[in-house]
Amino acid sequence: MLETPHVALGAAIATKIPNPWISIPLSFASHFFLDMVPHWNPHLNTETRKFGRPTKKTTALVIVDATTSLLLGSYIAFQASSSAAHTLTILACCFASVIPDLLEAPYFYLGMRHKFFKNWIKLQKSIQVDTTIFWGLSTQVLTVATTLFWIFLS
Numbered sequence: 042m043l044e045t046p047h048v049a050l051g052a053a054i055a056t057k058i059p060n061p062w063i064s065i066p067l068s069f070a071s072h073f074f075l076d077m078v079p080h081w082n083p084h085l086n087t088e089t090r091k092f093g094r095p096t097k098k099t100t101a102l103v104i105v106d107a108t109t110s111l112l113l114g115s116y117i118a119f120q121a122s123s124s125a126a127h128t129l130t131i132l133a134c135c136f137a138s139v140i141p142d143l144l145e146a147p148y149f150y151l152g153m154r155h156k157f158f159k160n161w162i163k164l165q166k167s168i169q170v171d172t173t174i175f176w177g178l179s180t181q182v183l184t185v186a187t188t189l190f191w192i193f194l195s
């Protein structure tokens with residue numbers, strides 16, 4: 042999935058489970074769970090194989106997604122927390138929820154071709170359930186909407 046739904050779910054977990062020893066590992070694990078929900082992703086891998094790096098259009102989308110996730114995560118961390126420590130826990134959970142994808146960034150954007158990155162990308166790819174762009178974006182919008190409902194209205 043894009044980073045925004047991952048961060049939304051990580052933040053939601055942290056708002057409901059303030060204990061960082063539970064919520065941080067759970068947020069990390071939620072990444073793999075969410076990637077099993079059918080979704081659409083920009084084609085970083087295909088483009089890198091074809092052109093040596095992701096296209097400008099894809100990179101622009103990655104930047105928009107990363108910025109949105111940062112803003113959303115910070116907003117939730119400050120609006121839905123019960124204390125300063127809880128704010129930090131929410132921020133840590135946002136971060137933990139995207140670690141699996143952050144580990145791919147050096148491969149795509151710094152040209153690091155170490156076997157570790159290749160194997161990691163292969164592993165993540167094997168879990169992903171892909172679908173068409175329409176349904177694949179719908180599931181992600183729905184994920185963000187559901188998590189926001191869960192955080193602020195339940």
Ligand SMILES: [Zn+2]
Pocket residue numbers: 042072076141142165
């Ligand atoms: Zn992922």
